[in-house]
Amino acid sequence: MIRANAMIDPPKTRESKPPGRTIAIGDIHGCRTALDALLAAIQPRPNDTIVTIGDYIDRGPDSRGVIETLLALRKQCRLVPLLGNHEQMLFSARSSHDMFDRWLKYGGTATLASYCGDDLHAMPMEHGWFLDSCRLYFETDTHFFIHANYDQNLPLGEQNEDTALCLSLNEHVPGPHLSGKTAIVGHTAQLEGEILDLGHLVCIDTNCYGGGCLTAINVGTGQLWQTREPVGLCVG
Secondary structure, eight states: OOOTTOOOOOOOOOOOOOOOOEEEEOOOTTOHHHHHHHHHHHOOOTTOEEEEOSOOSSSSSOHHHHHHHHHHHTTTSEEEEBOOHHHHHHHHHTTOHHHHHHHIIIIIHHHHHHTTOSSGGGSOHHHHHHHHTOBSEEEOSSEEEESSOOOTTSOGGGOOHHHHHHOOTTTOOOOOOTTOOEEEEOSSOOTTSOOEEOSSEEEOOOOTTTTSOEEEEETTTOOEEEEOSSSOEEEO
16 A cells, blocks of 8 residues: 555656667778778667678788777677678688789788788687688678679579679679679779669779778668778768
8 A cells, every 4th residue: 555645756767778880891901090080980889790701801001900899890780791703712722832922912012011921820829710700791681781793583592702792893883783682892993982772782992002082871861981091981
């Protein structure tokens, strides 16, 4: 029984959390300064999903720092790292001297320099495990994410790895995928620093290491963030 003069606390209202965002980040290529600035602008939340499109290493000045930033990002949100062709080249370099030399020619020298070493033994085990954890593709109800390209007539689970990782849009532009979902890809650098939006396909590699921008896109709203290396917000 409640006394007549008792104070009754009002019911507590549950704070509603903003819905989680799905954000894709394009090819980083060792540009840690641009990545750190991009994440500062995005301000990742615990219920966000951030999909990195691959090619974290090579060419740019700080591949080691990029992986360290991504490892830290895993503690802030749901991070889905995809495999890029440069990670695949590093995997091949582990087992073949010829492939090691080939990897060096395609940007591996910059990666080793960031680890202050001459071979892959300079890479911490945790960094190798991170790269090994990268997946070929990721999909939501409305979009799918893959590094380079796809066969529009094959289910995502049956995609050819060479097509997924290496086939440039300059060589072949696929049509809409049979799933009806919008494709988010990288790999084919857009030299003017603007994304390529074909409706059924969006390419977000905007040539960060080559003087362009590092791009992120909220696939639900279309909001873009872009930064340069060295740091400087170039597009809102």
